[in-house]
Amino acid sequence: xxxxxxxxxxxxxxxxxxxxxxxxWQMLPLGAAWRTAIIASGVLCFALFFVAMSPWLNRLPLxxxxxxxxxxxxxxxxxxxxxxxxxxxxxxxxxxxMPRAWMHGSWRGVVLVAGLLAALLAxxxxxxxxxxxxxxxxxxxxRVSRPYRFVMVSDMHLGYHNRRAELARWIDMFNAEQADAxxxxxxxxDGSMRPxxxxxxxxxxxxxxxxxxxxxxxxxxxxxxxxxERFYREAGITLxxxxxxxxxxxxxxxxxxxxxxxxxxxxxxxxxxATHGTFTILLDHQPYHLEQAERAGIDLQLSGHTHHxxxxxxxxxxxxxxxxxxxxxxxxxxxxxxxxxxxxxxxxYRIGTRSEYVVITIEP
Numbered sequence: 001x002x003x004x005x006x007x008x009x010x011x012x013x014x015x016x017x018x019x020x021x022x023x024x025w026q027m028l029p030l031g032a033a034w035r036t037a038i039i040a041s042g043v044l045c046f047a048l049f050f051v052a053m054s055p056w057l058n059r060l061p062l063x064x065x066x067x068x069x070x071x072x073x074x075x076x077x078x079x080x081x082x083x084x085x086x087x088x089x090x091x092x093x094x095x096x097x098m099p100r101a102w103m104h105g106s107w108r109g110v111v112l113v114a115g116l117l118a119a120l121l122a123x124x125x126x127x128x129x130x131x132x133x134x135x136x137x138x139x140x141x142x143r144v145s146r147p148y149r150f151v152m153v154s155d156m157h158l159g160y161h162n163r164r165a166e167l168a169r170w171i172d173m174f175n176a177e178q179a180d181a182x183x184x185x186x187x188x189x190d191g192s193m194r195p196x197x198x199x200x201x202x203x204x205x206x207x208x209x210x211x212x213x214x215x216x217x218x219x220x221x222x223x224x225x226x227x228x229e230r231f232y233r234e235a236g237i238t239l240x241x242x243x244x245x246x247x248x249x250x251x252x253x254x255x256x257x258x259x260x261x262x263x264x265x266x267x268x269x270x271x272x273x274a275t276h277g278t279f280t281i282l283l284d285h286q287p288y289h290l291e292q293a294e295r296a297g298i299d300l301q302l303s304g305h306t307h308h309x310x311x312x313x314x315x316x317x318x319x320x321x322x323x324x325x326x327x328x329x330x331x332x333x334x335x336x337x338x339x340x341x342x343x344x345x346x347x348x349y350r351i352g353t354r355s356e357y358v359v360i361t362i363e364p
Contacts, residue, residue: 013046013076016080016083017042017046017079019083019086020042020079020082021043023086023103024039024042026103026104026105027102027103027104027106027109028105029105029106029107029110042075045071045072045074045075045078046072046075046079048068048071048075049072050072051068051072052068052069052072052073052160057069057160062160062194062195062198065160065195066160066161066163069160069161070160074121074347075347077121077124077347080311081117081120081121081351082117084313085113085117086113089102089103089109089112090103120351121349124311124350124351127350127351127355128348128349128350128355129348131342131355131356131357132354132357133356133359134356134358134359135358135359135361136337136358136360136361137361137363138299138335138361138363140250140279140362140363140364142364143250143251143277143278143279143364144248144250144251144279144362144363145364146364147361147362147364148180148247148361149177149179149359149360149361150179150180150181150182150359150361151177151179151181151182151210151359151360152182152183152185152302152337152358152360153182153183153184153185153339153341153342153357153358154185154217154304154305154339154341154342155185155186155187155339155340155342155344155345156184156187156342156343157188157190157343157344158189158190158195158196159189159190159195159196160190160192160195161347161348163195163199164200164201164204166343167204170342170357171205171207171208173357174208174210175207175208177359178210179359180247181210181211181213181247182208182210182211182212183212183213183253183281183283183360184212184214185214185215185217185284185285185302185303185304185339186214186215186216186219186220186283186286186303187217187219187285187305188214188220188228188232188237189217189220189223189228190219190343191219191222191223192223193223193224193227193228193231196231197231201231201235202231202234205236205237206235206236211238212235212236212237212238213237213245213253213255214232214239214240214255214283215240215241215255215256215258215283215284215285216228216239216241216255216258216285217258217285217286217304217305218258218259218285218305219345220258221258221261229241239255240256240283241255241257242255242256242257242264242265243270243273244270244274246278249278250278250279251279251280251281251362252274252275252279252280252281253283254271254273254274254280254282256282256283256284258285258286259288266292267282267284267292267296267298268292268295270282271296271297271298279299280297280299280300281298281300281301282298282300282301283302284301285303285304286303287301287304287306287323287325287336287338288322290324290331290334291331293331294331294332297333297334298334299333299334299335300336300337300360301334301335302336302337302339302358303337303338303339306322306326307340307344308325308326308341308353310344310346310349310353311350311351311352311353312351312352312353313352315352315353322338324336326338326353337358339356339358341356342355342357343355
């Protein structure tokens with residue numbers, strides 16, 4: 001597994017940098033000094049990604065750390081799409097659809113590739129900030145006496161890129177739904193607890209006008225789950241860590257610890273803690289082994305984690321890895337919803353995926 005991550009996060013990006021650098025050198029109709037400066041600037045931006053993923057980030061002032069995080073993670077997305085655009089240009093040139101001259105010392109080629117890249121990134125950023133409201137309805141078959149409304153989110157990733165101002169907009173959005181509760185399927189925290197503490201984000205959570213129930217995600221473990229739990233308490237969030245709570249004696253919400261904890265309770269054990277005859281909702285961050293919820297008789301499982309890849313074509317990878325990487329799913333009598341997430345990890349771009357929150361109504 002260590003070799004896999006080495007290839008994924010080091011060798012592939014460095015190979016991509018070499019491929020793009022060679023093409024940019026060939027395409028730019030400028031002198032060697034200008035071409036060197038432009039390529040060096042791109043490499044520097046990409047290098048900031050490794051700073052953003054390192055402990056060094058916490059040593060910078062908060063504003064500087066946020067800039068490094070945004071620039072470095074954006075450079076990773078830009079590199080992905082620059083590779084795809086240049087591959088497409090190579091193919092079109094080989095097929096004589098695009099003039100070969102555009103690939104060598106041509107402003108036409110530069111403007112075409114740079115313009116398409118800028119348009120893609122601009123669209124992806126705008127699309128990320130547009131949050132999709134998803135409405136779902138489930139029948140309880142007489143187990144609730146009135147309709148219950150829940151707002152469900154996952155993968156908020158509060159941290160250096162999703163700051164308190166962004167959280168404030170989300171809290172306003174949740175309050176507008178007038179829900180019975182907010183359900184969070186993991187990854188409230190992006191990683192470092194520092195920005196949450198320095199910006200006093202726990203105070204923002206206290207503006208919510210409904211109770212909050214959450215399970216842990218893998219990123220809470222990256223940031224240190226004891227500190228994450230302390231933040232949850234300060235924010236007034238009820239953490240369900242291999243535990244269950246019952247709402248009005250008719251709806252049981254089970255929160256499962258993240259699979260990062262190899263000693264977490266089995267789903268069969270957790271299901272037995274739910275009061276008999278209740279409508280059971282399971283919060284389980286990572287949507288692996290969906291058959292377990294079906295066997296345990298869970299009515300509705302809510303998960304996140306996948307982000308649906310965040311950007312195409314990474315969404316194809318998540319679709320191949322998970323039985324359900326995004327959206328509604330059904331197994332026997334058990335319903336599932338895997339959210340693509342409200343926030344995200346890394347650069348703020350959604351291309352071929354969406355940022356969403358889910359409004360769930362449980363009907364009598």
